[in-house]
Amino acid sequence: MEDREQNSTQTAVEAVAQGYSPVPIQGGSKRPYGGGWQNQRWQEKGEAEVREHFDAAREAGAGDIGLLLGAPSGGLVDVDFDSTLALRLRDILIPPTAMETGRAGRARSHKWFVAEPTDDLPSTRQYKMPDGSVIIELRSTGAQTVIPHSVHPSGEFYRWEGEPWGGEAGPQRVDGRVLSIQVALTAMAAVLLDKWPKQGGRHEAYLHLAGWLLRYGEGVHPYWERNLSVLVSALAEATHDEDGPQTRVDEVVGTTIRRINEGGRVSGFPSLVEVIGQDHADALKRLRSEVESLSGFVPETVHRDVDVELDFTPSEPAEDGEDDLPDSAVDEERERDPLEERVSTWSSVDLGPYLRGEVTPPEPKVLRRTDGQALFYAGKVNSLYGASESAKSWIALYAGVQEMKLGERVMYLDLEDDPVSTIARLQALGAPVEDLKMLFRYVRPESPIAPMQRTRWGKPDATDEGRLSANVFKGLIDKFDPTLVIVDGMTVLYGLHGLDTNDAMGTDVITGWLKSLTRGSRTTVIVIDHTTKGGGADSSPIGSQHKTAMIQGASLRADPIDRPMPGALGMVRLIVKKDRPGAVRAASTRDKEQIAADVMIDSRTEGRTSITVESPNGSLVVVGSTDAQEQKLVNLAEAEAARESVIDLFGGDLAARLTTRQVRQELGLKPDVVYDVWRLLEMEGVVIREGERRWTKFRLNDKL
Secondary structure, X not given: OOOHHHHHHHHHHHHHHHOXXXXXXXXXXXXXXXXXXXXXXXXXXXXXXXXXXXXXXXXXXXXXXXXXOEHHHXXXXXXXXXXXXXXXXXXXXXXXXXXXXXXXXEEEEEEEEEEEOOOOOOOOEEEEOOOOOEEEEEEXXXXXXXXXXXXXXXXXXXXXXXXXXXXXXXXXXXXXXXXHHHHHHHHHHHHHHHHOOOOOOHHHHHHHHHHHHHEEOOEEOHHHHHHHHHHHHHHHHHOOOOOXXXXXXXXXXXXXXXXXXXOOOOOOHHHHHHHHOHHHHHHHHHHHHHHHHHHOOOOOOOOOOOOOOOOOOOOOOOOOOHHHOOOOOOOOOOXXXXXXXXXXXXXXXXXXXHHOOOOOOOOEEEEEOOOOOEEEEOOOEEEEEEOOOOOHHHHHHHHXXXXXXXXXXXXXXXXXXXHHHHHHHHHHOOOOHHHHHHHEEEEOOOOOOHHHOXXXXXXXXXXXXXXXXXXXXXHHHHHHOOOEEEEEOHHHHHHHOOOOOOOHHHHHHHHHHHHHHOOOOOOEEEEEEEEOOOOOOOOOXXXXXXXXXXXXXXXXXXXXXXXXXXXXXXXXXXXXXXXXOOHHHHOOOOOOOOEEEEEEEEOOOOOOOEEEEEOOOOOOOOOOOOHHHHHHHHHHHHHHHHHHHHHHHHOOOOOOOEOHHHHHHHHOOOHHHHHHHHHHHHHOOOEEEEOOHHHOEEEEOOOO
């Protein structure tokens, strides 16, 4: 075995000679050693200085080596195959390269490339299965990857698969944009492989997939028409399809394209759901949008040309196979929004898609309850508002954690707090450090941005600083491509730009900018706002007479029933204030103020906050002649169920005194339910009330 400690410094010297930026790694881990490691550069320093630095790191226990990726290493990027399914697709969808690394338990799990052009490198991307496990990563600027002769946390040595550094050929030079699409397409194929029929039913599955991806309005999707064959061929090769990749392409892609062009019926997404399941189908939808976005496709013009084509030429439409489509096939129209397809907002809206039933109403996808129902609409501007300390930011960040678990990218525009508090909250919510590095971006705006700099009459009044901010932010959002943007602090956003929350012009300016963040329904936006003075029932966001119009999706008010705080169990009720599409209201209570969810925030364990978003009333079903009677019956039923648990809290101790808050914290019950429990126990003579109002306590009846 080679002397790894001797080679750690030598490997660093070799890396610098290759034009790469090495960093010391703490032994047996993947953590860089020391601070400011992202800024380490060695190309302009002498070998002696490199050796001195890495020798010192080794003596401190950092005897492993990593390479900074992206810009610091001349465009070097790493495709990391984290799952066995991705490894099956490694040589099918990802181009060959002479520079590969791996380890005994996961051979050839890293492919290295130099992405071009180096002034526009692909961003770091990570893709996940529905269960949260990582499929594949494209690691670029801002990330680092451990290399031989380091040790993986499992104890296995990293190794070169072939010649070190790729020999004379070195890492393959590729178009960074195309590589990013190929990685996303690999994730798509892996999700399909995980549930793809192993025998029987494959042909129908291919047809469902083709119908879903190819149908676009009245015609064929311009991107998938040129590139679906790549995906179909990869699936056939990875599954060792007995008919072979080319045959599958010929009989599936060509037939479906012809059917669509002739106005025929094709099966699609609903049928695909039956084959791979809802969770995998939803993941596939997200990845489809990812591939289309990376390719430059946006749904502004239905037949827009897409200038990225993968290395595969689709076959000509087949001349036979009419009967290959299942008899039960149904039209699966591509999701469309004619409002987004206009050249100008003053253009006439094409009503044809509406009249033909091609436009499906938007669905809530973000901030999911325990029953699976979501509360915010994908690709729309939504709002969450409430009084101070009503846990609005916690709830929005929890929505972000949910999205990151699915591999989605979250951007947090924080106008009221700081990075330390935000990161502490995310980690308390269980967000892994790797997710925060790969899937999260934090922005702390402290100066105005050009699009919202206006005169008092609403005319553009951009400063040089504002234009610079606009360019920087556009570059960030284009590169990171977030699927969720959280804007925390509407009042500050107004003030930062000298706009008045009670002025229609100011709100129009803010509204236009927020809607631009959705990027043609690509990104979901959640705006966090404060209520008017006093808060409480029927309260609205500050300046609400003008703000209401900006909400395209759902607006929810956060009412703290039991105020969340460290060391306690809190509860916040989410009330529907506005729901333009109507799907959230439909899943809420029928009270005057419709309850969308009860959010339980448990901070009783130090350094950990657990949030659950529950459907109101859970799964309990009771019937009353009015909504009020029905709610009373629900509370009484829950109180009866909790009766013995409350008695047990006393532990038979006649000296014990319990408050409503203590019972709520221990058992997680709603306040009305606890009150009903006390009433039941008082009526039965089991407990005796002491004190009044906030000072009320209960004790066991010592005469029983």
